[in-house]
Amino acid sequence: MRTHYEKRATKRKLKAFQEYKLSNFAASASIVLAILFGLSGYDLFERTVSIPFLVLAGIYLLFGMLQLLVSAKIRSDIIQRNTIQATTRIFGFSLIIALLTGNIFVAIAALDIIKKEKSIEYMLSIYMALTNICIILISALNLFKPYVADLFLLGMGILLAVSVLHIAAMILIGLFVKNGDVSRHLLPLAYLLILTAVTGNVFSLLLGLTLLHKIRHGNKEVLVTWVDIVRRLFRNAMAALGLLFITVLLSLSICSYFTFEYSLAVENNYSTLLLSPSLEYPFGTDDFGRCVFSRIIFGGRISLLVGILTTLIPVIIGGLLGTVSGFYGKYVDNFIMRALDILYAVPGMLLAIAIVAAFGANTTNLIIALSIGYIPTYARTMRATVLSVSNFEFIEAARACGAKDHAIIFKHIIPNSLAPIIVKATLTIGIAVISTSSLSYLGLGVEPHIPEWGNILKIGSAYLESKSYLAVYPGIAIIVMVLSFNFFGDGLRDALDPKLK
Amino acid sequence: MAYINTGRIVQEKLKTTDAMGVRYRIGRTYEKMLKNQLYKILLFISGLPINLVVAAVFFIQKRSDPFLKWREETKFRLRKEGVENQLTADIRYELTTKYIFFNKEVNESKLHAETKKLAARVFQEEVTKKVDDAMRAAGISKVTYGSTFSKLINHPLFFAVSMIPGALMYLFIYIYSKPYLKYVFDRLVMMVFVIFGVTFLVFTILYLSPLDPAANILGQTATVEQLRHFNQVYGLDQPYLVQLWNSFKGLVTFDLGKSFAGNEMVSTEIIRKLPITLQLTVISLIIAILMAIPSGLISATRQYSFFDYGFMVLVLLGLSIPDFWQGLVAILYFSIKVQWLPATFNPDNWLSVINPAIVLGTGLAASVARMTRSSTLEVIHQDYIVTAKAKGLSERKVILKHALGNALIPIVTVIGLQFGGMLGGAAVTEKVFNINGIGSYIVDKQFIPDIPGILAGVIYVAVTISIVNLIVDLLYAFLDPRIRSKISDY
Numbered sequence: 001m002r003t004h005y006e007k008r009a010t011k012r013k014l015k016a017f018q019e020y021k022l023s024n025f026a027a028s029a030s031i032v033l034a035i036l037f038g039l040s041g042y043d044l045f046e047r048t049v050s051i052p053f054l055v056l057a058g059i060y061l062l063f064g065m066l067q068l069l070v071s072a073k074i075r076s077d078i079i080q081r082n083t084i085q086a087t088t089r090i091f092g093f094s095l096i097i098a099l100l101t102g103n104i105f106v107a108i109a110a111l112d113i114i115k116k117e118k119s120i121e122y123m124l125s126i127y128m129a130l131t132n133i134c135i136i137l138i139s140a141l142n143l144f145k146p147y148v149a150d151l152f153l154l155g156m157g158i159l160l161a162v163s164v165l166h167i168a169a170m171i172l173i174g175l176f177v178k179n180g181d182v183s184r185h186l187l188p189l190a191y192l193l194i195l196t197a198v199t200g201n202v203f204s205l206l207l208g209l210t211l212l213h214k215i216r217h218g219n220k221e222v223l224v225t226w227v228d229i230v231r232r233l234f235r236n237a238m239a240a241l242g243l244l245f246i247t248v249l250l251s252l253s254i255c256s257y258f259t260f261e262y263s264l265a266v267e268n269n270y271s272t273l274l275l276s277p278s279l280e281y282p283f284g285t286d287d288f289g290r291c292v293f294s295r296i297i298f299g300g301r302i303s304l305l306v307g308i309l310t311t312l313i314p315v316i317i318g319g320l321l322g323t324v325s326g327f328y329g330k331y332v333d334n335f336i337m338r339a340l341d342i343l344y345a346v347p348g349m350l351l352a353i354a355i356v357a358a359f360g361a362n363t364t365n366l367i368i369a370l371s372i373g374y375i376p377t378y379a380r381t382m383r384a385t386v387l388s389v390s391n392f393e394f395i396e397a398a399r400a401c402g403a404k405d406h407a408i409i410f411k412h413i414i415p416n417s418l419a420p421i422i423v424k425a426t427l428t429i430g431i432a433v434i435s436t437s438s439l440s441y442l443g444l445g446v447e448p449h450i451p452e453w454g455n456i457l458k459i460g461s462a463y464l465e466s467k468s469y470l471a472v473y474p475g476i477a478i479i480v481m482v483l484s485f486n487f488f489g490d491g492l493r494d495a496l497d498p499k500l501k
Numbered sequence: 502m503a504y505i506n507t508g509r510i511v512q513e514k515l516k517t518t519d520a521m522g523v524r525y526r527i528g529r530t531y532e533k534m535l536k537n538q539l540y541k542i543l544l545f546i547s548g549l550p551i552n553l554v555v556a557a558v559f560f561i562q563k564r565s566d567p568f569l570k571w572r573e574e575t576k577f578r579l580r581k582e583g584v585e586n587q588l589t590a591d592i593r594y595e596l597t598t599k600y601i602f603f604n605k606e607v608n609e610s611k612l613h614a615e616t617k618k619l620a621a622r623v624f625q626e627e628v629t630k631k632v633d634d635a636m637r638a639a640g641i642s643k644v645t646y647g648s649t650f651s652k653l654i655n656h657p658l659f660f661a662v663s664m665i666p667g668a669l670m671y672l673f674i675y676i677y678s679k680p681y682l683k684y685v686f687d688r689l690v691m692m693v694f695v696i697f698g699v700t701f702l703v704f705t706i707l708y709l710s711p712l713d714p715a716a717n718i719l720g721q722t723a724t725v726e727q728l729r730h731f732n733q734v735y736g737l738d739q740p741y742l743v744q745l746w747n748s749f750k751g752l753v754t755f756d757l758g759k760s761f762a763g764n765e766m767v768s769t770e771i772i773r774k775l776p777i778t779l780q781l782t783v784i785s786l787i788i789a790i791l792m793a794i795p796s797g798l799i800s801a802t803r804q805y806s807f808f809d810y811g812f813m814v815l816v817l818l819g820l821s822i823p824d825f826w827q828g829l830v831a832i833l834y835f836s837i838k839v840q841w842l843p844a845t846f847n848p849d850n851w852l853s854v855i856n857p858a859i860v861l862g863t864g865l866a867a868s869v870a871r872m873t874r875s876s877t878l879e880v881i882h883q884d885y886i887v888t889a890k891a892k893g894l895s896e897r898k899v900i901l902k903h904a905l906g907n908a909l910i911p912i913v914t915v916i917g918l919q920f921g922g923m924l925g926g927a928a929v930t931e932k933v934f935n936i937n938g939i940g941s942y943i944v945d946k947q948f949i950p951d952i953p954g955i956l957a958g959v960i961y962v963a964v965t966i967s968i969v970n971l972i973v974d975l976l977y978a979f980l981d982p983r984i985r986s987k988i989s990d991y
Contacts, residue, residue: 350959
């Protein structure tokens with residue numbers, strides 16, 4: 001009985017330290033990745049060995065083991081002294097090198113352990129700097145190519161400068177943000193960070209806005225919902241990682257205008273047909289000699305755009321229909337919901353196929369086709385929320401004050417019923433991405449010459465037997481993107497509604 | 502002796518009241534149904550001859566309605582007592598204070614008009630209330646259409662005569678009086694409405710298509726004469742409403758014409774292909790449920806354990822994998838590298854169904870497992886589970902006997918909802934594994950576009966989904982006592 005009690009007490013103690021959780025997570029993630037790399041390096045069925053993968057597996061395993069050691073050290077520190085010792089924290093500095101091998105899990109855990117007092121600003125700055133470094137590392141792979149984009153040097157120069165700024169910001173924030181108080185001197189930095197958000201870096205935008213907000217309000221304890229939500233979101237490592245992947249993808253689709261050569265992804269090159277992966281062509285080349293890696297990078301742009309648009313359009317239309325239906329009730333409600341029931345009875349995929357069949361396969365039609373299918377779901381979600389919100393006293397009060405219907409709807413009801421639909425939308429972007437690539441795979445989506453993940457996979461599937469990597473890598477890209485949206489959506493749901501957890 | 506006597510009397514009385522009771526109940530139900538606009542129309546049309554008689558009687562009786570006389574009397578009396586003037590003054594005062602509160606200037610003529618309108622309405626309400634009270638006290642009921650019917654139906658003769666022309670109407674009344682039947686009937690009506698709605702929707706989309714199937718099938722070299730002939734044969738030259746009507750007719754008679762390419766009967770194609778898809782979906786549904794529910798339960802009972810975390814990551818992975826990629830990887834590993842399972846589907850080889858079924862079921866398994874975990878977690882923290890545990894029941898018994906039943910309700914809903922998505926997603930899986938089902942049929946037909954083929958394919962998939970949803974709805978209406986009691990209340 002006593003041992004059971006002690007076990008639980010230790011568990012509770014350990015749970016209070018985010019560093020321990022994160023460190024464990026990083027260790028297991030690196031080891032799992034090491035195993036995956038090892039499996040790709042040594043083919044069980046054909047008994048072939050691929051050296052680069054085995055080396056990668058070895059490096060990941062090494063860092064995983066080191067991280068495991070750090071975990072053990074943190075554990076003993078916590079159990080004996082109830083704090084993490086400074087000597088343990090110094091370990092963090094040596095583990096930052098893991099970033100160079102692309103192991104962001106260990107890097108995040110390392111940056112997390114370095115600092116004792118972690119403000120939300122510090123966390124944001126870590127992710128901000130990481131995003132930019134990832135972009136630079138991915139873009140740097142272009143150096144092995146026969147030729148680079150015209151704007152490559154300019155793009156890389158800007159990225160490096162931004163990166164220096166981000167790291168400086170990280171150090172400055174580490175020094176000047178104490179107990180959540182932001183020094184007034186950081187005002188120019190905040191503006192600069194917001195400016196760097198043009199590279200698609202969501203974290204720098206969030207960080208800049210948070211700093212600005214705190215300085216404006218003189219660090220007073222003002223109840224700011226969104227800063228609070230961001231803080232809760234970053235407590236969940238998986239959600240933060242999901243957002244990191246999404247941001248990297250977003251940033252990459254913007255930066256690739258400068259750093260990636262579009263002709264390598266679309267123009268036929270008969271001297272490089274179906275090459276195996278190498279440093280020059282990291283994911284090999286396809287049957288027209290196009291670089292699959294560049295195609296995946298450019299494809300992310302389309303997938304992200306289509307995914308976000310096919311979520312945004314039905315959210316707006318369905319949300320408005322649901323609001324009207326829930327607010328007015330009776331005949332309006334009956335009419336709208338019955339009409340949407342019809343739409344709901346046809347599976348989204350089949351409806352999209354029918355619409356594309358009628359109007360032809362291209363990107364615009366694809367977006368419209370997918371959007372229509374999602375309208376009923378959002379309308380139902382919104383209607384349910386609006387029904388419950390309309391019964392609150394503040395709506396009655398607004399009406400008693402003589403507010404017009406449209407004012408009540410747009411000022412009071414919609415802002416108060418947005419949370420569920422936002423969460424739903426985040427979780428559905430992933431499904432929209434899958435649907436887009438599925439339709440492209442069937443030849444019903446994006447035009448075949450445009451590099452889109454479904455299109456790349458379609459070509460890869462023809463060479464499944466001999467060049468399976470042509471189909472495997474674009475698939476992994478889709479999975480990682482969808483998984484990131486799912487993790488982020490889950491985290492957002494927990495952050496928006498703590499009661500749900 | 503006396504006991505037996507009274508018993509017989511009671512029995513006889515019951516017999517007579519039984520026949521009267523039926524008529525009384527019919528009258529009551531009829532009046533209740535009139536309150537719903539939709540049922541009103543339904544009743545009126547289904548029992549038209551009877552309703553005409555009732556309407557005639559109603560208009561004759563209405564003239565001598567005591568209500569009208571009473572109302573005039575009450576109005577006169579209240580006016581004489583000065584109630585109306587008092588009301589007007591009150592309302593005028595209220596409106597003035599309201600305008601002052603909102604800092605609006607008081608416009609005399611506007612205020613006057615508004616006061617008059619409001620006062621008239623309030624006075625009317627007051628009068629009606631007074632009259633209603635007085636009439637209820639006197640035991641006289643107002644003549645309404647419903648009460649006229651009730652009175653008429655209480656005549657045994659009228660009831661007997663109306664039996665034949667009003668059979669359909671009485672059937673509706675009977676259905677309405679039984680809550681379960683009404684629920685089933687409502688759902689059936691809704692289903693028929695949805696099916697026709699889907700036909701209308703898909704047909705309209707295909708009708709609006711700018712693509713020309715005739716030109717696609719006959720090729721660039723076709724003459725104008727040939728194109729016209731093609732359009733005439735398939736009825737494409739007819740106006741929109743005629744074509745829509747033909748589609749509706751085809752839906753009911755299960756004859757949706759011939760496909761443009763190959764000139765095959767669409768219905769026979771559907772009959773051949775729908776079962777293949779259904780078989781695949783049902784097999785993958787069973788596999789998914791068998792995997793998902795136990796693992797969801799274990800995960801919920803060991804919350805925050807290593808198994809739980811690993812399981813949650815696995816579930817999210819399952820939700821994130823595109824079907825076609827999973828299919829390709831499965832073919833790559835199980836068919837090309839180790840050659841355990843065949844790469845393409847073959848109805849005679851049961852091994853070939855395993856791969857597609859697992860691929861198709863992954864998404865469903867993930868969402869069902871997730872739902873199982875969260876609904877079980879919700880249930881096992883409720884008081885009655887704590888009580889069961891406190892009474893010393895074993896963990897196993899608590900979960901399987903007390904928690905699972907209640908946790909299953911949302912799971913059944915999710916399965917019902919996901920089934921539709923599965924039938925839609927089957928198109929992709931069928932294409933990957935080269936299965937000759939309805940999904941790949943629709944995809945093959947869309948390039949022309951072959952309107953009858955696509956229309957029929959989408960409609961019958963929607964019909965299947967509607968039927969499954971109906972079954973799910975009925976199933977848990979009968980399984981869940983809470984829903985049952987809600988049904989009998991409404």
